Amino acid sequence: MKIVKRILKIVFALIGLLMLIGIITLWIDSTRTNYLDIHKNESVSNNTYLIKNVNIIPMNQDTVLVGKMVFIKEGIIEKIADTIKVKEIEILDGEDKYLTPGLIDMHVHVWDRYELGLYLSNGVTAVRNLWGMPMHLRMKEDVIEDNMYSPAFFTTSPKLTGPEFIGDDNLNLSNPSEAKDKVVSYKEKGYDFIKTYYGLDKEIFDAVIAQSKKSEIDIVAHPSQKVPFSYHLNSQIKSIEHAEEIVQQPLQFDLDANKLQPIIDSISQSKHTRYCPTLTVFNNIYQMMMDDSILDSESLQYMNPLIKRTDSEMQFERWFNAKQQDPSTIDRIKKQHDFHLTIVKKLHEAGVSIICGTDAGIGVTLPGFSIHKELAFYKEAGLSNYEVLKTATVNASQTHAIMNQLGTIEEGKIANLLLVDENPLEDLSSLKNPTYVFVKGRKLNKKTLDSFREKAKNRKNLIASALRYLENLVIEK
Structure with a gap:
């Protein structure tokens, strides 16, 4: 004994x-990551000022408002006019540059706080995290409490799947009663949206939809193969994710534009449905197959080390082996990517609201940087610069009621803004290196933004990231 x-x-x-x-x-x-901390004296003094001599791209219409003044008071756009007279506040000279709404990435996977700085340094002032874990609720709380510089932070629940879709990253539902309980629980915990995923059959999916409506919480859907694709056009589902899911499910990998059109028509008839194509993450499969040294590239130094050691390496190995076994795989992936551009073109022509999302944070899809690649693909698909910019501003902000105060430059809106050298309606690349990023009105200059990038490069937090993921497995599984 x-x-x-x-x-x-x-x-x-x-x-x-x-x-x-x-x-x-x-x-x-x-x-x-305390370089992101907002000190309490900053929260009072750094978000009220006047911007003069600036050209505004409001994004509620396709125009440029030339030579304006913008009065920002406690992080809110108080007034926009030719002349504004205010006393004893800071005046920032816009130097005839261009003021745009901050960019919104509607499909990301956040793994640590370093990434929040990476998003800001790339002009992303709001993110929708689509793989919710307990650490994201803490991030969200810190953002709400103005404890740190960060994009506006919204997060879904953990991914809801059916009983057959196994994986430590999924919440497997076995019956409708359990599904309803989880929706109630996630709303109470503070998740902003419900994330549905593979494997949900009709009975369980119906329960998720019904309870989400009762609990007044929006659904974001990664389509389930257990129900018809049209099932995801329910009004409680505010956006459908991934252009590739159209290829995989209703088209069964048949890249036929004629067969595509009825699917596009059905989506367009559902006036509330927004589509988030995430073209970048799929195109990165092609990039991995074309570059055998991509894991050692400088750009991958910005990826969370746990993800790089697991998901990035696993995906690279998968597609490296695929091309070794069948070299035609490279051409197949390229053709599917090109077809995704056709999907975006047809969605746009049919009047479907496209929202910009990158799937950043997995594989080799980089937080922050990838949004510019995503926007370039929309341009390649035939959208004008204004239409492209809408996907990452006003379209995104109109997806959920809790995001409505973002996305445009109007009086009463939150001052999440970018000041850029050139007009992005003429050159989208001007968005890549903003002179200033404003979050809740707080100014971040280029030197600060560059430091955010540098701090995130080659960070040594693999074990810390693993512990946070372990926490998720213990609490949510």
């Missing part, structure tokens, strides 16, 4: 030691 007690003491001591090491590891990682 004494031996058993001693063994238990040793076990408990080891558990305690491991917990202490874990707490210290997470604390150290949190201190390394």
